[in-house]
Amino acid sequence: MYKSFFGLKENPFNVNPDPRFLFLTQQIEEALAGLMYGIQTRKGFITLTGEVGTGKTTLINRLLDWLHRKNARTAFLFNSRMNSNQLFDFILAEFEIPCESRNKSQQLMKLNHWLLERYRAGETAVVIIDEAQNLTYPVLEEIRLLTNLETSTDKLLQIVLSGQPELEEKLKLPQLRQLRQRITLRCKTAPLTTEQTFDYIAERLRIAGATGEPIFGKEAVETVHVYSLGIPRVVNLLCEHALVNSYVEQKRVVTGKIVEDVAREFQLDEVEPIAPAGGQQTPADVYNSESFLQNLGEALSRFRASPPATTTLKRK
Ligand SMILES: Nc1ncnc2c1ncn2[C@@H]1O[C@H](COP(=O)(O)OP(=O)(O)OP(=O)(O)O)[C@@H](O)[C@H]1O
Ligand SMILES: [Mg+2]
Known part of the structure; x- marks a missing residue:
């Protein structure tokens, strides 16, 4: 409804991991280059880690686009709640390898x-x-066995594990040291700095069709950064709602006050630390509102415990 008011062709702050909107910060560029390089040179086993909502899935989708253009064969598993039998079933199905047997x-x-x-x-x-x-x-142990599929010179199967920082913690456990030793490249995503938040918002608006005067005022972007701590998913949430509210008030430029009100509405100023979901969420759940907010709370509370060095602004 607000699109034509702001001269936009599409929704700029969708929470879907749409690779068309990927904003390449230096870190994201390095992570993408690392993933491409690692796969091309058959490094075998690569990890991509980063906080909740910092763009891992979006980056993976961009990587998949690139792999498909290169005619690589890909198996993308996004439901990680599987047992070892399902791991093999999924991989064979994704690669379209016919196999009658369910014997591992x-x-x-x-x-x-x-x-x-x-x-x-x-x-x-x-x-x-x-x-x-x-x-x-047990599934990680099976993945280790998959990294053994090789010729005398090259790995036959390239494996990318993408996940939140708990993945790194898991891989540090003594029983997984053999797997850890096989990681040849570690790529990372991170929250945005204040400057990057400015550019990120401008870039998403540009991709969505904005051409005229800036839609977000300087103070509005600064306020977005203060409340989101540079986590793109939270940036999107704040910007999307700020646009709607600005439209309701018929203001063509989003102000800091409007963003502030949205942050309060979502209680981003008072989120309490929430324990990790403990493995109960499925990817689809992430986008339903309750777990979505839980996700935000989790991400923000972690950063509040140790704010990134680049966050210099103070909450008002
Ligand atoms: N570099 C980026 N450029 C453009 N959009 C981004 C970027 N990083 C994140 N986003 C946006 O932020 C939202 C969350 O991103 P995404 O789902 O990729 O994060 P994630 O790290 O996979 O999160 P989770 O840990 O919950 O799986 C999406 O709407 C995505 O488009
Ligand atoms: Mg994700």
């Missing part, structure tokens, strides 16, 4: 055979597991 060693043989064929044809095969902080130890 037969599935592994089929996969190995298929990977060798791909390798000989000069093709790359990549498994990407998102929300990998939820993977159980």
